[in-house]
Amino acid sequence: MRLHRNLVFAVVDGLDLIFNEGVYASKAVEQILKRDKRWGSRDRGFIAETLYDIVRWKRLYAEIAEVREPFDRSNFFRLFAVWAVLRGIPLPNWKQLEDTPARRIKGRFDELSKIRKYRESIPDWMDELGLESFKEAFWEKEIHALNQPAPVVLRTNTLKTSLPFLRKHLLDEGIATDPIQGYPHALVLKERTNVFTTQAFKDGLFEVQDASSQLVAPMLEVEPGMRVIDACAGAGGKSLHLAALMENKGQLIGLDIYPQKLHELKRRARRNGVHNLETRLIESTKTIKKLHGKADRVLIDVPCTGLGVLRRNPDTKWKLQPSDLDGITETQKQLLTDYSKMVKPGGKMVYATCSILPRENSEQIEEFLKSPEGNSFELEKERHVFAHSSGYDGFYMASLRSK
Numbered sequence: 457m458r459l460h461r462n463l464v465f466a467v468v469d470g471l472d473l474i475f476n477e478g479v480y481a482s483k484a485v486e487q488i489l490k491r492d493k494r495w496g497s498r499d500r501g502f503i504a505e506t507l508y509d510i511v512r513w514k515r516l517y518a519e520i521a522e523v524r525e526p527f528d529r530s531n532f533f534r535l536f537a538v539w540a541v542l543r544g545i546p547l548p549n550w551k552q553l554e555d556t557p558a559r560r561i562k563g564r565f566d567e568l569s570k571i572r573k574y575r576e577s578i579p580d581w582m583d584e585l586g587l588e589s590f591k592e593a594f595w596e597k598e599i600h601a602l603n604q605p606a607p608v609v610l611r612t613n614t615l616k617t618s619l620p621f622l623r624k625h626l627l628d629e630g631i632a633t634d635p636i637q638g639y640p641h642a643l644v645l646k647e648r649t650n651v652f653t654t655q656a657f658k659d660g661l662f663e664v665q666d667a668s669s670q671l672v673a674p675m676l677e678v679e680p681g682m683r684v685i686d687a688c689a690g691a692g693g694k695s696l697h698l699a700a701l702m703e704n705k706g707q708l709i710g711l712d713i714y715p716q717k718l719h720e721l722k723r724r725a726r727r728n729g730v731h732n733l734e735t736r737l738i739e740s741t742k743t744i745k746k747l748h749g750k751a752d753r754v755l756i757d758v759p760c761t762g763l764g765v766l767r768r769n770p771d772t773k774w775k776l777q778p779s780d781l782d783g784i785t786e787t788q789k790q791l792l793t794d795y796s797k798m799v800k801p802g803g804k805m806v807y808a809t810c811s812i813l814p815r816e817n818s819e820q821i822e823e824f825l826k827s828p829e830g831n832s833f834e835l836e837k838e839r840h841v842f843a844h845s846s847g848y849d850g851f852y853m854a855s856l857r858s859k
């Protein structure tokens with residue numbers, strides 16, 4: 457592989473955005489890729505994947521390169537040099553990369569790989585939290601799996617097509633996919649590529665949605681004609697899935713506290729051919745009170761640490777702070793208490809997170825069931841999804857029935 461100067465410089469600029477300007481990796485990649493229209497898909501793939509790799513392995517690479525934050529430009533080139541040496545990519549003789557000690561890099565890598573927090577490139581507190589939450593061997597396997605780049609998974613939009621038809625349609629556009637056993641509407645890309653430019657995407661035949669995330673909406677057991685509330689709808693990955701399972705019949709209400717997310721949800725709903733969705737912005741407690749006892753089904757897909765989705769958001773390792781945990785779990789508890797009141801007697805709700813932490817998952821549900829609001833609910837089933845055993849994102853979901 458030959459390194460191209462403008463691509464490597466684009467990576468360095470991206471690292472500066474992420475580590476010095478606080479921009480999320482996904483946004484930084486988007487911003488950098490807009491810079492040069494002449495870049496082909498390989499160039500774009502190089503920039504995006506290298507940026508994600510260096511973000512993911514920041515702690516390990518910084519330790520190997522002996523650089524400390526705040527990083528300056530020469531530090532970013534040193535991190536890049538570690539990335540290239542460890543992949544066996546020959547370094548060009550640019551002045552920014554001169555005197556790279558390749559043998560020392562490999563030696564330091566072998567040495568540091570013996571220590572989990574360096575090998576898995578995680579902050580001390582995260583390693584400690586993992587050990588408090590799980591048996592050591594389990595944590596080792598899980599954090600290792602959470603450091604592997606995520607495959608691209610699509611969810612067939614059954615309002616418009618079927619899985620075999622979508623698969624053929626994508627193949628006609630040069631994109632090969634495989635079905636995934638146990639996930640009836642999922643297709644995984646055989647090779648990473650940008651699917652957003654395909655006609656199939658523009659026609660709303662699929663959404664990009666991890667396989668684990670595709671387990672959430674079916675757990676709510678919705679039926680056409682029901683009144684269903686997605687209480688933390690965001691940009692609506694799961695709302696769109698719910699609409700498809702409802703076959704566009706009945707009423708689906710998507711709530712959130714951010715208007716721009718609901719705006720994006722409406723845009724996606726149009727592309728998906730969803731007609732039974734109404735979005736409502738939560739401006740005060742009144743929005744929720746009006747819906748008390750009114751829903752057959754409520755999905756509470758709460759804000760969480762995102763510790764189950766580190767593969768796609770590796771910068772969570774550096775942005776999340778231990779002090780955030782109490783606030784996040786308190787919000788989850790509050791949302792469960794307040795939003796469960798929208799379920800009508802005999803109705804059902806699903807509580808879900810994209811986290812693997814018991815504190816955000818089963819412990820929240822245990823506590824809720826002991827509370828006055830939780831008294832009228834019973835736990836039907838819960839599902840813990842881990843990256844190392846599923847091969848997909850870490851998720852938790854519990855379904856509760858109102859007695």
Ligand SMILES: C[S@@+](CC[C@H](N)C(=O)[O-])C[C@H]1O[C@@H](n2cnc3c(N)ncnc32)[C@H](O)[C@@H]1O
Pocket residue numbers: 687688689690691692693694695711712713714717738757758759760791
């Ligand atoms: C895990 S995300 C939801 C993802 C979304 N359900 C999906 O499948 O794409 C959590 C959402 O909760 C929203 N949120 C945060 N606080 C909230 C609150 N008090 N009430 C309702 N939604 C809230 C956030 O804006 C965010 O969109």
